Amino acid sequence: MINDNLAGKKIILGVTGGIAAYKSCLIIRSLVNSGAEVRVIMTPSALEFITPLTLSTLSGNPVIVNIFPEDQSNGVDMKTWHIEYAMWADLMIIAPCTTNTIAKLVNGFCDNALTTVVSALRCPLIVAPAADMDMYSNKIARSNFIKLESEVGAYIVEAEKGSLASGLSGIGRMADVNKIIDSAGMILSGYKKDLVGKNILVTAGPTYEDIDPVRFLGNRSSGKMGYSIAKAAYLRGANVTLISGPSSEVEYQEIKKISVRSANDMLKAVKANINDNDVLIMSAAVADFTPEKKAAGKIKKEDNLEIIKVKKTADILASVKKDKIKVVGFALETDNEIKNAEKKLKEKNIDMIVLNSVNEENPAFETDLNIITVIKKSGKSKAYPKASKFTVANFILDEVKESD
Ligand code: CTP
Numbered sequence: 338m339i340n341d342n343l344a345g346k347k348i349i350l351g352v353t354g355g356i357a358a359y360k361s362c363l364i365i366r367s368l369v370n371s372g373a374e375v376r377v378i379m380t381p382s383a384l385e386f387i388t389p390l391t392l393s394t395l396s397g398n399p400v401i402v403n404i405f406p407e408d409q410s411n412g413v414d415m416k417t418w419h420i421e422y423a424m425w426a427d428l429m430i431i432a433p434c435t436t437n438t439i440a441k442l443v444n445g446f447c448d449n450a451l452t453t454v455v456s457a458l459r460c461p462l463i464v465a466p467a468a469d470m471d472m473y474s475n476k477i478a479r480s481n482f483i484k485l486e487s488e489v490g491a492y493i494v495e496a497e498k499g500s501l502a503s504g505l506s507g508i509g510r511m512a513d514v515n516k517i518i519d520s521a522g523m524i525l526s527g528y529k530k531d532l533v534g535k536n537i538l539v540t541a542g543p544t545y546e547d548i549d550p551v552r553f554l555g556n557r558s559s560g561k562m563g564y565s566i567a568k569a570a571y572l573r574g575a576n577v578t579l580i581s582g583p584s585s586e587v588e589y590q591e592i593k594k595i596s597v598r599s600a601n602d603m604l605k606a607v608k609a610n611i612n613d614n615d616v617l618i619m620s621a622a623v624a625d626f627t628p629e630k631k632a633a634g635k636i637k638k639e640d641n642l643e644i645i646k647v648k649k650t651a652d653i654l655a656s657v658k659k660d661k662i663k664v665v666g667f668a669l670e671t672d673n674e675i676k677n678a679e680k681k682l683k684e685k686n687i688d689m690i691v692l693n694s695v696n697e698e699n700p701a702f703e704t705d706l707n708i709i710t711v712i713k714k715s716g717k718s719k720a721y722p723k724a725s726k727f728t729v730a731n732f733i734l735d736e737v738k739e740s741d
Contacts, residue, residue, distance in 0.1 A: 341725045342522035344372030349422060349429040351451045352392065354382025356502045357433035357467040357511035361387065364432055365395040367518045376422065377401070378451045380438065404450050419450070423457035428525055431455075432465035432494075433511045436478040439466060442491075443484040455489075461524045462491040465517050470507030492529070494520050497590045516589055519727060520572050528731060530574030531738065537575045538614040539567045540607065540621035540653075542582035544600045548645055549632035557702040558622035560584030562667075565730035566618055567592050573734060578614065580606045582621055600624050600650035607653055611662060616737055618665045619654050620691075626650065654685045665689045665737060669701065678712055688740065689713050691733055699723070711736045 348368055352361045361377075368375050375396040379389060389400035401418070431438065431451070438452065442464075447453040455462065464485060472478060473496055485491045494517055499510040541563020545553040564586040567579040571592055578593045580603055588594050595610070597603045600623045611617060626647040636645075654666045664687040668678035671694075678692040692710040695701045699708040707729045712718040713736070721732050 340367075340371045340518060340522040341728055342525045343368060343518075346373045346427045346525055347425055348373045348375050348521070349426045349454065350375055350377050350392075350396070351379075351429060351431035351434070351438075351455070352377060352383045352387070353380045353431065353433060353435045353438045353451065354385055355433040355435050355467045355511070356386060358383050358386035360511060360514055361432060362391060362395055363514045364430070364517060365392060367514060368521070369396065371518070371522075374398075376425075378422070378454060380449050380451050382435070382437075401450050404453055419453045420457055422454050423459060426458070426460045428460050428463065428521060429455065429458055430463045430465070430517065430521060432463070432517055433467035434464045436466065436468045436472055436475065436481070439464065439478070439481050439485055442489055443481045462489065463494060463517070463520055463524055464491045465494045465496075465512050467496050467511035468509050469501050469503050470505055470509045473507075473509040492520065492524055495591075513589070516568075516572075519568060522727065523569065523572055523731065526728070526731065528573060530572075532570055532734065533574035535570075535575040535616065536578075536614040537567075537570045537616045537618065538578045538580070538607070538610050539563050539570070539618045540580045540582075540603060540623075541567065541586070542584035543622050544582045544603055544624045544650075545598050546600065546624045546627035546650070547598075547631045548628050549634065549636045551635050554624060554626065554628070554647075555583075556622050556624065558582075558584075559703055560586045561705065561726050562707060562729070563618075563620035564588060565726040566620060566733060569727060569730040569734055573731075578610055580610070580621070582623075600627060600653070604651050604653045604656070607657060611657055614662060616663045616665065617657065618733070618737070620667050622669065623653055624650055652685070654687060659686060659688075663688050663737065663740070665691065665733065667691045667693060669693045669695060671695050675710070675712070675718075678710070682712055682714065687714070689736060709733070713740060 376398045377392045377400045379402050393400045441452050447456045494512040497510050542560030543556045543558040545555045547553045567577045571577045580595045595606050629646040666687045668681045670677045674694045678690050682690040690712050693701050708723045710720040
């Protein structure tokens, strides 16, 4: 997935002493590959897990560990490097961040190079904590997390569930690297956790309508747009449920995913979940037709093809109850785009429609980029520039939020 918000950005990566420090290599690689310039600061404990040489090679910049010059025998050319670093950065990420460093940050400590720079920072700060499960859920640690958000103003990318270095299994494993990179792009675009308390239901991907045990009717949707909406909504603080047709996209661990196959499965899943949500975003490319009946055995070459008779699927958007929920639909159009999108908005009786014009400039399928126009029930419309599907997801969420 491309991240169009990191190119040319100056990012400090702080690395503290936890086993997840080995993943800082992957963070640097992704940031550098996205066009960012990266400078690394390590705490002394981080050196127990990974070498400055590795991180310096990957970032292409010297790594800072000590506040003071180690060798002062030949005189000292000391600069206020910590202030220069703090003013240089567009963003600082601390990943992994131990609960010890968090305790220091919330108490304003400046006892090593990393905590000193944080105290002088002018840019946003992302913190990806990691610790063993009992340390992570420790009462004092949790109250420090709250202060880290409210007093230090950091954006926390919470740890995930999984196997831990101790052999235990629980919450404490540093957030997936892709999630940290996605949040970096979002924070640099000025987003915060502005959807806390919202319950958002997103559908994504194609549906497969089975013809026989080995064949189906499908479409070219990859699911990228819907997964990006689900991820961006989660990073902005929403509770997200994702109903997905067959797709190779990977959701974040915290997103509740319901996998479905056919349009009818998706209809049932939407109906079962709609009452628990404030917003429904139907980005799935639901099949319009399904075989009248699925052949019990494989249809053979010599069989009469007319055996595949189709019927219309139920229109999910048109049929769901909309009294307590805001509903967003998509319109995929190749001709008379605006007119067709307005017609769908009206006929399906929804609050907002996202028009995807499919043409040479915007292939829409199997690409990371998209161009959309949002049309609202009020008649208001806005055309957005071409951007990554992740950025487009945030445009859509902005529109959902605006019409609150
Ligand atoms: N949709 C739906 N149920 C269907 C088909 C589509 O809920 N059986 C939803 C899609 O998820 C999308 C919107 O309706 O949000 C428009 O889908 P689109 O394929 O553009 O339009 P259709 O209504 O299927 O009409 P057509 O294919 O004729 O353009």
